Amino acid sequence: MPRRACDLPAMTQRLSIVGCGTMGRAIVGGLLASGEASSWTLGATVGHADEAAQLRRALPQVDVGVDNAAEVARADVVLLATKPQAAGEVLTGHGMPEALAGKLLLSICAGITLGQLSSWAPESRVIRVMPNTPALIREGMTVLSPGDRATAEDLDLARRIFDSVGRTRVLDEKHLDVVTGLSGSGPAFACVILEAMADGAVMMGLPRHVAIELAAQTLQGTARMVLATGEHPAALRDRVTTPAGCTIAGLFKMEEGRVRSTVAQTIQVAAQVASGLGQSTD
Ligand SMILES: NC(=O)c1ccc[n+]([C@@H]2O[C@H](COP(=O)([O-])OP(=O)(O)OC[C@H]3O[C@@H](n4cnc5c(N)ncnc54)[C@H](OP(=O)(O)O)[C@@H]3O)[C@@H](O)[C@H]2O)c1
CATH class of the missing domain: 3.40.50.720 (NAD(P)-binding Rossmann-like Domain)
Known part of the structure; x- marks a missing residue:
């Protein structure tokens, strides 16, 4: 048939x-x-x-x-x-x-x-x-x-x-081009932040493999929370920040090191370089 x-x-x-x-x-x-x-x-x-x-x-x-x-x-x-x-x-x-x-x-x-x-x-x-x-x-x-x-x-x-x-x-x-600098190149930038967080914990005595696990899961959990709740990251950050606590002390140190402006400019420069890639072949 x-x-x-x-x-x-x-x-x-x-x-x-x-x-x-x-x-x-x-x-x-x-x-x-x-x-x-x-x-x-x-x-x-x-x-x-x-x-x-x-x-x-x-x-x-x-x-x-x-x-x-x-x-x-x-x-x-x-x-x-x-x-x-x-x-x-x-x-x-x-x-x-x-x-x-x-x-x-x-x-x-x-x-x-x-x-x-x-x-x-x-x-x-x-x-x-x-x-x-x-x-x-x-x-x-x-x-x-x-x-x-x-x-x-x-x-x-x-x-x-x-x-x-x-x-x-x-x-x-x-x-x-901005997307390329942010999400295309972003895994590399996220790895540097992850590694730096783990380094700090290793300096304070945590074994490397444990520090990497904790840093990675913390970044993953936080990123998922932002996507799942739709809340602004600043609101989620405020919730972890107890007055006179250890988190606000750490945040002060980050600001002193101009982390926010360095990370923002990292994306900016990556986007600028992305826009020039492949243009010389014209
Ligand atoms: N890597 C990332 O995170 C990422 C993210 C977003 C977008 N991209 C884009 O993805 C593209 C590839 O990046 P990539 O990091 O994957 O580069 P890659 O690892 O260097 O891969 C390029 C591939 O192209 C092959 N190739 C070279 N000449 C070729 C030819 N004439 N014909 C066919 N294949 C050829 C290479 O083979 P051989 O090794 O045998 O030479 C290699 O397998 C880039 O345009 C990049 O902008 C990459």
Whole structure:
């Protein structure tokens, strides 16, 4: 008896990660952990054959190679995850214009604008995306900014991919460099703060591994509390601050070290640098 259409196995789409390094692997790891990967056939490319062999061993679920055009030709959705400086050369490389034609192109390259992407891949529908590495454990923060030709369905599909590895938000492209400095680079800044908190406790005699656990859980718990309650961080801070207590003494020390202004300027300078990444390739 012939099978009806609804009895046929669902067709999976192919997601091709071009330049599957640190961030590409974090996204793949999150997709695999979430189960979203089962809706996709995953393909990936890297720059070197030895790196491809190593990635194949680490992620046997992913079809890994070094031929970008061959991989993109098989793709339904392309995720560009090379360094920003390589983006133009990769997208305009041999066979790529034909392979990219008519495809949805998601770029996570910091500082590479929708204008640049559209000029290098004029026949693609483009969405600029800024994820971060906690995507690996499905705690990522991703901001998406669709280009003119991307459809509502394209944005839904892109959001589905990144929703499966954390939170997502859609913003106008003018915010993307600030987003890069805040949430894209943010895990590095958070690690410095975490490590400094642990160092202080180690100095006072706590074993290092205990200090790191306590600092990490404290930062995680506080961040979750801000997201869950929607309260301003200052209100939550005030609640911990007993008059003449140890917390206000610590807060005074932080202010003396100008921590607030240093952290704020850290984001500012990261955003400024992000806006210049990849611009010299024009
Ligand atoms: N890391 C983050 O936290 C983060 C966060 C948000 C956004 N991003 C963005 O993500 C992108 C990647 O950053 P990353 O930290 O993941 O960099 P990365 O670890 O250096 O990864 C880059 C990858 O690109 C591959 N590659 C190099 N040349 C290639 C080519 N011609 N064709 C195909 N693949 C090629 C490299 O392969 P080989 O190693 O074999 O050369 C490597 O696997 C950047 O544009 C960055 O702005 C990163």
